[in-house]
Structures are given as structure tokens and as C-alpha cells.
Amino acid sequence: MNPLFLDLSGNLNLSAKIRHRIGADLGELHIRSFPDGESSMALKSEVHGRSIVIMTDLSHPNEKVLPLFLLTRILRERKAQEIILIAPYLPYMRQDAEFKLGESKLAKHFASLMSDHVDKLITVEPHLHRIHDLNDIFTIPTANAHSRQSVVEWIIKHIDNPVIIGPDMESTQWVAPVAGELSQPYLVAEKMRKGDKDVSIFIDGLNDYREYTPVVIDDIISTGFTMAGIGEHLKFEGFDNSVCIATHAIFVEDAYLRLTQSQFAQVVTTNTIPHMSNQVDVSEEISRAYASLVT
The missing domain is CATH 3.40.50.2020 (Rossmann fold)
Structure with missing residues (x-):
């Protein structure tokens, strides 16, 4: 059975190319925002026993991570086989040291949270400096798509x-x-x-x-x-x-x-992040990284 693709990114051009390259079916997901800032999610597609691919844009992450985590909980509740996250931009990787008194290595904590919610991760050129490999902080299989x-x-x-x-x-x-x-x-x-x-x-x-x-x-x-x-x-x-x-x-x-x-x-x-300056397409690299994790 083909994987089911759920797009949280809003990056429609990139997500369509990736979905086509990996041979995934497009899932039906509706998200509605309330005036108080909360959201509701309606996942219309059947996910039981299926491999789920979520693509999300995690730039400005604080407003996007909670909807992602809520969606993964819905998928677990409905017995999805596995959850694969495609996050072309991976945030918090620059916070890889205790730069000032009282600060923490938030890159490590962010990776721990992600590892608790998804089964595999694909990203593009994460900011790795003091952390040399994503596998040093993630406890799930990861793939770095090089641009x-x-x-x-x-x-x-x-x-x-x-x-x-x-x-x-x-x-x-x-x-x-x-x-x-x-x-x-x-x-x-x-x-x-x-x-x-x-x-x-x-x-x-x-x-x-x-x-x-x-x-x-x-x-x-x-x-x-x-x-x-x-x-x-x-x-x-x-x-x-x-x-x-x-x-x-x-x-x-x-x-x-x-x-x-x-x-x-x-x-x-x-x-990786939608912008008028986008001229370099990385859909092929992301799709190859995906293939390396699922084959």
C-alpha cells in the first residue's frame, strides 16, 4: 500500500513534487483556527495500518510544533503503522551549547521531543556545529538531505x-x-x-x-x-x-x-521554506533521503 501524505507545510509546490516522487497518496486533513488561538483537526483519511508521511515547515517553530504533535497523537490513536516526518528546515539546532549562565542545550531537548512523536525524520542541511550528527541527539532513524x-x-x-x-x-x-x-x-x-x-x-x-x-x-x-x-x-x-x-x-x-x-x-x-527568493529545488534530494530510510 502506498504511504499516506499529510501536508502541514503550506509549501504546496515542494510537497507536491515530493509526494509524486515517493508515490504517496494525498490524505485529507482539515485544520481550523479559533479566535482564542486554539485549533481543531479533522482527519478524514483512513490511517489504520498505513505508513504516514507528514511534511511540515518548522520555520517559526513555536506556533507550528504543537499542531504537529497533536496530529501525531491522532495518528497513534488511530493505529497508524509508522509516522515519517519530512521537515525541510529543522529548528533549534543552533542552540547546541550553554552560551550563557542558566541556558540549556535546547537542540538536545527538541530532538528528544521529536523522537517521542515520530518514528523517522528527514530534513535538509540541519545546522550541525557542536553536534556533529543528528543521530547524536535523536533516538529515531534520521536522514540529512544535502542541497x-x-x-x-x-x-x-x-x-x-x-x-x-x-x-x-x-x-x-x-x-x-x-x-x-x-x-x-x-x-x-x-x-x-x-x-x-x-x-x-x-x-x-x-x-x-x-x-x-x-x-x-x-x-x-x-x-x-x-x-x-x-x-x-x-x-x-x-x-x-x-x-x-x-x-x-x-x-x-x-x-x-x-x-x-x-x-x-x-x-x-x-x-525548503517558501519565499520569493526560492530558485533551487531540493525535492529530489529529499525524496532520495526518504528512500534511504524506508528501503
């Missing part, structure tokens, strides 16, 4: 002679493989963060690549201040054609406007 190949293909089609730039040392894990597949050079920026909105930038060796197109790559753009600072630095150094690429388009408040006004010629993202 690298689709990003490389986009660059090949749209950018002549790129030099790949990472916004900080942490980003080397993303930019080095991309540069390697392109057989192009890469640089890593150094940033001094004085606050969430105050970042100074230096890129050693940039002057050696005057004939190249700078392509700045990161996994997440949230406030956009770091990326904007890099765009302004590149413009100051005489690069008028710089491109910014990110996997996850969080874009808090006016972050996207900030980037488009910071001298980047293009701002490009994958379609």
Missing part, C-alpha cells in the same frame, strides 16, 4: 567564473565541497560580531580574484546582518556582481530587503 548538488547545478547554469565565499569558519563545511565540485576557489570571511546587528567583515585573499564573481553561501539567513555586511564589503572592494545563496530562507522581519539593498546582485535560496 549541495542542486546548488552546484544552479551556479553552473547562472554564474560565470565563481569564487565561493563562506561567511565564517563554520561555513567551511558547506563552501569547500561546493567549490570542490565546481573546481573553483573558495575563501572564508572573518567576522567580528559586536552584537546581533553589529558585524564587521574581512576576507583575506579577496584581491586575488578580481575577475571572478563572488558567490556567498550559508545554510541559514535569519536576520541577514552578517550577509548584508559581506555584501557591503564586497561592494566596497569593487565587486558589483556578487550573489548570495542560502539553504534556508528564514528572513526575519526586513532581512530580505536588507540583503537586496546591500549590494548583492542576486539573493537565492532553496525551496
Whole structure:
């Protein structure tokens, strides 16, 4: 029997592509919000004994996690065989250390909660820094769908002679493989963060690549201040054609406007989170990751 696909994401283009690729049937789920902020769920599809695939967009997670957990409880109650979660963006992974007195590693606690509610997890490029593998914090099978190949293909089609730039040392894990597949050079920026909105930038060796197109790559753009600072630095150094690429388009408040006004010629993202900047499709990578968990 085909798996049953339930979409909580609102990312209709991506979810339709994934559902088609994995051969799932579309389930009928109706969610209604009440004025007091509560919701009701009406699951019309028969789920007994079936494998259920839930796709959800977990950007701005606090308002989306509870409906997800309630749905999983309904599915358990109705004897679904298994629950597989596709969450292209996985939140809370940046909270992987006790940065200040009294704080906690919320990434670990979030993973524990998810592991209690679903049986398998597929995500795209989770922010892994101090945590090196999702299996270090999740107690369920997980799969990481890498966006690298689709990003490389986009660059090949749209950018002549790129030099790949990472916004900080942490980003080397993303930019080095991309540069390697392109057989192009890469640089890593150094940033001094004085606050969430105050970042100074230096890129050693940039002057050696005057004939190249700078392509700045990161996994997440949230406030956009770091990326904007890099765009302004590149413009100051005489690069008028710089491109910014990110996997996850969080874009808090006016972050996207900030980037488009910071001298980047293009701002490009994958379609893990719906946004007007989505130009890189990762449905194939997600579908392959799904197949790796179910076969």
C-alpha cells in the first residue's frame, strides 16, 4: 500500500513534487483556527495500518510544533503503522551549547521531543556545529538531505567564473565541497560580531580574484546582518556582481530587503521554506533521503 501524505507545510509546490516522487497518496486533513488561538483537526483519511508521511515547515517553530504533535497523537490513536516526518528546515539546532549562565542545550531537548512523536525524520542541511550528527541527539532513524548538488547545478547554469565565499569558519563545511565540485576557489570571511546587528567583515585573499564573481553561501539567513555586511564589503572592494545563496530562507522581519539593498546582485535560496527568493529545488534530494530510510 502506498504511504499516506499529510501536508502541514503550506509549501504546496515542494510537497507536491515530493509526494509524486515517493508515490504517496494525498490524505485529507482539515485544520481550523479559533479566535482564542486554539485549533481543531479533522482527519478524514483512513490511517489504520498505513505508513504516514507528514511534511511540515518548522520555520517559526513555536506556533507550528504543537499542531504537529497533536496530529501525531491522532495518528497513534488511530493505529497508524509508522509516522515519517519530512521537515525541510529543522529548528533549534543552533542552540547546541550553554552560551550563557542558566541556558540549556535546547537542540538536545527538541530532538528528544521529536523522537517521542515520530518514528523517522528527514530534513535538509540541519545546522550541525557542536553536534556533529543528528543521530547524536535523536533516538529515531534520521536522514540529512544535502542541497549541495542542486546548488552546484544552479551556479553552473547562472554564474560565470565563481569564487565561493563562506561567511565564517563554520561555513567551511558547506563552501569547500561546493567549490570542490565546481573546481573553483573558495575563501572564508572573518567576522567580528559586536552584537546581533553589529558585524564587521574581512576576507583575506579577496584581491586575488578580481575577475571572478563572488558567490556567498550559508545554510541559514535569519536576520541577514552578517550577509548584508559581506555584501557591503564586497561592494566596497569593487565587486558589483556578487550573489548570495542560502539553504534556508528564514528572513526575519526586513532581512530580505536588507540583503537586496546591500549590494548583492542576486539573493537565492532553496525551496525548503517558501519565499520569493526560492530558485533551487531540493525535492529530489529529499525524496532520495526518504528512500534511504524506508528501503
